[in-house]
Amino acid sequence: MKVAVVTGASSGIGQSAAIEIARRGTGVILTYGGNPRGGRETAAAIRKAGGTAVALPLDLGETGTFPAFRDAVAAALRDTWQRDTFDYLVNNAGFARTSLIEDTTEETFDGLMRVLLKGPYFLTQRLLPLMADGGAVVNTSSSSAAVTTGVEPGYSAYASAKGGLDVLTRYMAKEFSPRGIRVNAVSPGSTRTRIGDDAFTRFPEVVPALAAKTALGRVGEPGDIGEMIAVLVSDESRWVTAQNIVVSGGYGL
Template sequence: MSVAIVVGASSGIGQSTAVQLARRGTDVILTYSGNEAGALETAAAVEKEGRVAVALRLDVGRTETFPAFRGQVVTALRDTWQRDTFDHLVNNAGFGGMARFEDTTEELFDKFLRVLLRGPYFLTQQLLPLLADGGAIVNVSSNSALSSGLVEAGYSAYATMKGGLNVLTRVLAKELAPRGIRVNAVSPGPTRTRISDASGVVAFEAFPEAIPMLAAKTALGRIGEPDDIGMVIATLLGEEGRWITAQNIEVSGGYDL
């Protein structure tokens, strides 16, 4: 029996990942920031698959809360599973959005930095002593940060942070290899999620007319769904991914191919 921590699992890719892991026999500690109802929905879906779920609140943009969160994880592991380690970590929490380079403020830049790069960096550092040898980490990046990805105006800050996450993935894979811990990233293309921008606007709800345009740019003819990404993450964490590390897998259906 394995236990995974899925960060940002109250909707979208994180929610799908938690359920896909449960279908493969993994119990889940899932985190949420403001969407408690979504987190409870995810927990119920995990339990419907016959697995155990614990939902914990976490704001990835506030690193000062990480020691207390680690204490909650220790308690959950001890009380729920009678163990002191977990097996998998999925760094998924984040927010989207765009601003042209000349309009990007230091405040917005710093928010992207806190949530998309500094948060995953120091949360992983905080949880690393609890991660079992032979475990695995998956960081959720973006194809906007890939050299093969479509360069779109307005993503300079967002893509910069995701690019940093990609570098972190490779370096951590090297550093953690002596413990048998694998570290990979997935880079989704346009995916139908409820991820919001810095102002709280949910892109696909606010701009449904963008969906046909994005689908037309995708080789497989549609935009991604959360399960398209969640299945890949679960596979990377599982036995099928045991010989894969330091990789960044684009999961975009051939976006801009």
């Protein structure tokens, strides 16, 4: 059985990706941060559907914890799947903060960069020796970093970090290619998740306006993105690498 590591899978896109990847017959090591209950629920949902899952804690903003996490992944591989390697890595964990440039503090800026760019960079570095040749990496970026979807005030720091992740995706694809490891990114548009302190629940009035800007007439759901991630890690995408797939329903068209 192939095995995937999916970060930030306690809710939203990560949860959907973990469940969809497992539905296709792949074992999943999923991580959670501040929502351990959600992580356990994701693992339970996978097991209930007949899959295999292990939930592990991970603070993506603290690179000093990565060696211990690497050891926990190795132990899970050995104990649950009798393997020394895994096949797929989904760098999904993250958070969002919005503020105009004139109001953004260094603390906010550094926190976003630490989790959204530095975290995936050094977590991938740490886990790379455990990845099997011929595997795949998917990084969850954002359409806020793409000029084709329009620029909204307040996202300068968040989008800059995601833009850095887009560049990193291409360099990973180049450097990992001798091992046959493909690397791609997905850039969700407006998606109904808990991001931004559960903004969609707190401000439901924004949904119709976002839907009106979207060609397909609605905001995205986590499953829309999770299924694309599952496709990108699978052999169905064996000839796709260094791409950033915008999954937005045609936002801004």
